[in-house]
Amino acid sequence: MTQASKTASVEQSTKAGRAAVVEKPGGPLQFTSRDYRITNSRDVRIKIKACGICHSDSFAFTGHFPGLKYPIIPGHEIVGTVDEVGSEVRRLSVGDRVGVGWHAGHCHECGACRSGDFIACDKLQTPGITRDGGYAEYGIFPEEVCAIVPEKLEFSEAAPLLCAGITTYNALRHAGALPGDTVAVLGLGGLGHLGVQFAAKMGYRTVAIARGSDKAEFAGQLGAHVYIDSQKSTAVDELNKIGGAKVLLSTITSADAMTPWVEALSLNGKMVVVGADVQPLRISPIALISRRRTVTGWPSGTAKDSEDCLNFAARHGIRAMVETYPLAKAEDAYNRMMSGKARFRVVVEP
Template sequence: MKTAEQLKVRTASVAEVTKPGAKLEVTKREIGLPSSRHVILKIQACGICHSDSFPIEGHFPGVKYPVVPGHEIVGTVEEVGPDCKRLKKGDRVGVGWHGGHCAICPSCRSGDFITCSSLETPGINIDGGYAEYASFPEEVCAMVPKQIESAEAAPLLCAGITTFNALRHSGARPGDLVAILGLGGLGHLGVQFASKMGFNTVAIARGDDKAPFAKQLGAKLYINSERQNVAEELKKLGGVKVALATVTNAKAMTPLIDGLAIDGRLVVVGADVEPMQISPVQLLMGRRSVSGWPSGTAKDSEECLEFAALTGVRPLIERFPFKNVNEAYERMMSGKARFRAVIEF
């Protein structure tokens, strides 16, 4: 009989959620040796994304309880499976929303892993990053450039890659007027990416207290959606080519439609189950369109991280020790975090 040491079983402290609406509970998980193409990560930092409320509050299909939330994960490779080809012990990597795919559904066969019909997502149907150790397929790990420290890299694995990918596929070109709605975890990175991509960037958020941040992050203009009429303000500017909606509230997204230029596009990344109210006439007379964007793959994450290393895009973060994970989560949910809560190990 082999001992735990010989089998290299690691006991990891994790924060799990056992049912919708329950608090995060710190408990232990045994993590064995990685299977063929998996690696074990020793996690250094994990960002707290608003989508972590999907398993914690229970507003998402397919959550497998108990589950360890967290999909903005950065750590070092501790152990590699026997068939791993790329990673070695000590490599510093990140994992985001995409934690594994089936490889045989039509999406996967066309190379589109992120819409895989049985996508594995850390914190949804596999354990995520609120943990000292976790196991992931080698192929979903993105290399983290040395210029970016782990706690600052973590939010780039979801908030970063989502806004970076949505913007670079939006059709906007350097010089175009682009609006970013919301200045939370996603929005404050969206403003930075838009500005560094050369867009004439307008930030829109509630209240005046976020205005100085918006300018500091690269926005040329700030609209306070509580005080100003968003559609009218955007129309005065000639309408935006792209509006990126990062907020959690569908109703707050709808004024963007009338603020779009001819051929303008509303790109939705903020998740809400409520419907958006848009009339066909609002779309057809200006040839306007609405689309969504989900996260991305490890390759996209690497490109996002490289872009951030190159241009100086960094999240503004609040750091929490792992034991204060509930406090960190509440801070994000309260909307007070400036702008991403990150747990560190």
């Protein structure tokens, strides 16, 4: 047995809390009461204050994700306060403000884990997929997957940073652009409105690309230096006219809509895809060869990455724009997010 699987001492308390559960694929969200008791000495119990709703929460409802276990409580943008700690927890104390995102545990044994690349673990634990998530009053998670949430951030603002935020922030900071390089963010939704803010504060010449001319002013408020309306037939040319993008972060979920933008990458430019689509990207090999372009993806990050993201956001005034719902209205909140009518991010507050 590894150290992490030691059981907790017997003094741990039990707390009952309400949770919204999906019982089976295609099933509705149903409310139930759960008992929360720490049984692993390295775990903490979190009193959940807010949980963001991500498009990936739909996996819990559809069942279309490998390793999904039912019944399941959805939600992987979880923030709250530490309510109780296991006997071997050292870093966290009761009352600490913490968050848990897509990464909620790893196996320590696969090739990725042995390389220290825990977010790429073959047996990655994810709230709302392989273990219960944040549409609940409480949650129990390993100490090592908890990120400290700075005081400057409200819980509801911090929640979306645990997935939408960390994914765009981590993708951008690892994409290889230098300060002053042109970085384009495709899409101005839940991920994109954060991506533009991060790119601008990271010191890039930031280009926001979205549908319609009416979003130009808003893009400017987020820090974009250039706005391109993707509905114009000349949109790709507009980006090329200013030298093309060293990095283009694609936050949209349509493979067809991202494809033309490969042609707007500069020499050695890179498209980083963080918006998930199951459809193929149809890219001309010639577009890649002549300008030595690459297309790649980026998966979220670990708790330390989330902490870096949260601190960066707090320090630079970067904020997620959210609509909040009480936990009792979790189904309405989920439907609102999936309808596409919510402009940015929907958050449930237990």
